[in-house]
Amino acid sequence: MVKTIAEINQKIAAGNVCVVTAEEMSDIVDDIGAEKAAKEVDVVTTGTFGAMCSSGVFFNFGHSETPIKITKMFMNDVEAYAGVAAVDAYLGATQFSEKEGLKYGGAHVIEDLIAGKEVTISAYSYGTDCYPKKELTTTVTLNDLNQAIMLNPRNAYQRYDAATNGSKKILHTYMGELLPDFKNVTYSGAGILSPISNDPNYRTIGAGTKIFLGGAQGMIVGEGTQCSTGGGYATLMTTGNLKHMKKEYLNAASFNGYGISLYLGLGIPIPILDADMAKSTAVRDADISVGIKDYSIGRRDRPVLRTATYEELKSGSIELNGKTVPTSPLSVFKTARKVAEELKNWIAKGTFTLSEPVLPLPAGQSTKPMKETNKIPLVKDILGDTRLVSVEKNQTVVDAAKIMRQNERNHLPVVSDKKLAGIITSWDISKAVSENHLGTIEACMTKNVITCSLNEPADVAAKRMAEYHISAMPVIDENRNVIGIITSEHISKLFTRGKYE
Numbered sequence: 356m357v358k359t360i361a362e363i364n365q366k367i368a369a370g371n372v373c374v375v376t377a378e379e380m381s382d383i384v385d386d387i388g389a390e391k392a393a394k395e396v397d398v399v400t401t402g403t404f405g406a407m408c409s410s411g412v413f414f415n416f417g418h419s420e421t422p423i424k425i426t427k428m429f430m431n432d433v434e435a436y437a438g439v440a441a442v443d444a445y446l447g448a449t450q451f452s453e454k455e456g457l458k459y460g461g462a463h464v465i466e467d468l469i470a471g472k473e474v475t476i477s478a479y480s481y482g483t484d485c486y487p488k489k490e491l492t493t494t495v496t497l498n499d500l501n502q503a504i505m506l507n508p509r510n511a512y513q514r515y516d517a518a519t520n521g522s523k524k525i526l527h528t529y530m531g532e533l534l535p536d537f538k539n540v541t542y543s544g545a546g547i548l549s550p551i552s553n554d555p556n557y558r559t560i561g562a563g564t565k566i567f568l569g570g571a572q573g574m575i576v577g578e579g580t581q582c583s584t585g586g587g588y589a590t591l592m593t594t595g596n597l598k599h600m601k602k603e604y605l606n607a608a609s610f611n612g613y614g615i616s617l618y619l620g621l622g623i624p625i626p627i628l629d630a631d632m633a634k635s636t637a638v639r640d641a642d643i644s645v646g647i648k649d650y651s652i653g654r655r656d657r658p659v660l661r662t663a664t665y666e667e668l669k670s671g672s673i674e675l676n677g678k679t680v681p682t683s684p685l686s687v688f689k690t691a692r693k694v695a696e697e698l699k700n701w702i703a704k705g706t707f708t709l710s711e712p713v714l715p716l717p718a719g720q721s722t723k724p725m726k727e728t729n730k731i732p733l734v735k736d737i738l739g740d741t742r743l744v745s746v747e748k749n750q751t752v753v754d755a756a757k758i759m760r761q762n763e764r765n766h767l768p769v770v771s772d773k774k775l776a777g778i779i780t781s782w783d784i785s786k787a788v789s790e791n792h793l794g795t796i797e798a799c800m801t802k803n804v805i806t807c808s809l810n811e812p813a814d815v816a817a818k819r820m821a822e823y824h825i826s827a828m829p830v831i832d833e834n835r836n837v838i839g840i841i842t843s844e845h846i847s848k849l850f851t852r853g854k855y856e
Contacts, residue, residue: 358628360559363397364708374398374702376695377548377625377636384637393633398702398709399625401550402567402694405543405686406608406616408529409509409580410448412465412597415501416476418442419493424486427479429453430464437478441486445506448607448617460615462607468497469602503597505569509579511621513551513589514645517542517663517682519675522651523805523823527612531685533650537660537675540647540682545691546640546665550623551589553636559626560591561712567622567698568593570601572707575623578716585719593621604694618687622694624702626709640665647675652808653815655724658833734816734830735809737845738838745769745837748776748797752787755779755796766827766840769800774835777802778827806831809838817846 366372373396375383380399384392414435419442428437428444432453435444448462464474478491497503519540520526520533527533531541546552554560562577573595582590604620627633645668646659660675667673668682701707745768746755755767759781769777777800787799805823807816807830820828826843 358393358397358626360626360628360709360711363626366397367702367705367708370705372397372702374400374624374699376692376699377401377553377638378692378695380633380636381547381639384633389630389634389637392637393627393630396627396633398699399553399627399636400622400695400698400702401545401553401625402548402620402622402691402696402698403511403545403550403686404604404618404620404688404690404694405545406529406610407507407510407619407621408449408614408616410465410505410507410617410619411445411461413439413443413445413502413504413506416442416444416495417501419488419491421488422486423478423488423491424480424483425478425491426481429477430461430474431459431467432475432477433459433461433464435461449615451615457609457614460607460609462615462617463609465597465617466602466605466607468503469597469600469605471496497598500598505573505593505595505597505600506576507568507579507591507593507619509581509590510593510619511550511579511591511623512544513549513555514587514643515543516659517645517647517668518650519647519660519680520651521649523803526650527610528650529610529613529616530650531683532611537649537678537680540663540668540673540675540680541685542645542665542668542682543685544645544665545686545688546643546669547638548688548691548695549643550621551591552638552643554623554625554632555587555635555638557584557589557716557718558632559628559712560623561716562714563710564623564712565707565710566593566595566624567620567694567701567707568595568600569597569619569621570604570697571595571597571599572701573621574710575712577714578720581722582716582720583722584716585721588722589716591716604690620690620694622698624698624707624709640669647673652811653818654811731812731814733809734807734811734813734841737813737848738809738830738841743768743837743839746779746796747771748800749795752784752793752796752799756784756788759784766842768804768829768837768840769796770837773837775804775806775829775831775837776800778804778829780827804829807841808832813846816841820846 424441425437435446450461452459473494482489518530564575576592579590606618648657765781779800
């Protein structure tokens, strides 16, 4: 059996369409099977509500009595990009206030406009014959503007990585506050309700698809920036009229130590064209897996510690490195469910019809890393072929002193079966000798060792050494086998070359 979007729209117009949320569809397919579900259900609604940093609004302010060609503009002291046209500007959600810093930004201005508040405009120009005015200050509300068109260059991630922190300090990130020593895991996304997860092959999602955006009818423009359909990390570029949106689906947020973002509600209706579509929309939290990544690693490709399903993440805790670790969401599932329900009601009442995508998302597309012409060397580049000199943890202080003297070293990794057990320095040995402790080095070594990996950028390793006030770090692999040790001397030689090689 095959249905068309046109046929489904006829049912919407006639008032006899069958529309359910993605949560409801999972139970329906379990109960009656995909074939029968495809006959009975016409549309499945989805929803998500989370931080969308890649958000913003195009404004048209209209011409002032003495015309001005705006070249620099501030809205409540938040700069908007004015290099568009004379009285047009784009306000990015993450742009922060000149006066209040990260406490207030573009997202807050957008939220204030939605709430009906006045916003102060400060505009500047160099002046031209046709646009002689050079400065302008005024206040506006959303109703005073000709257009306020939201455009989100990257919205509705198909998949979000979960985050944790293996360092010894708290990290403030776009994934929220990450506690040291892997003490928490944060995640985002609605799981079972996530829009793209319910159409993973992008059969009905593409340019021209009508959507729910911020409480208004919106549209998918096409692929979002950083769209990687080949890797299952698709994103969407979306647009909608800010004047029709609702504050309950659009909230500003300030992430401590990181910056500003905009929480935005988005929902996509999935037409059930056949049994395969019915099966896709029956996805559950247990079917959607993401990687848990260590955000203390300052690299583009952070290591995945393990994968986890949304069912596990939503349970409130997860097993990580042999311990039970609490999990917490950055997205708001309650509001995501509200998005899916409201979109369902729109369709059932006949106020929202479906649209054919006029252009599909690009299949098999992958993203490339940034081209760096002055590439920073990795730890392995400055470590070179230096011979590993180490000491076993059951050897004595005298043994360690002899190894240091023979090899002209001030730091020795302490190993046990080639795995890192600690580190001992010439200072540790001097202190042990002065206190007449000449037994095994295990008693005087440092056990909680700050380390780095071979493929870590050298500048990140240098920063870590400075943060912890240490002059050497063992280099280890993923199994904690010791490969070598880098010292402040390595770092000094690197940065005194005059430039990166």
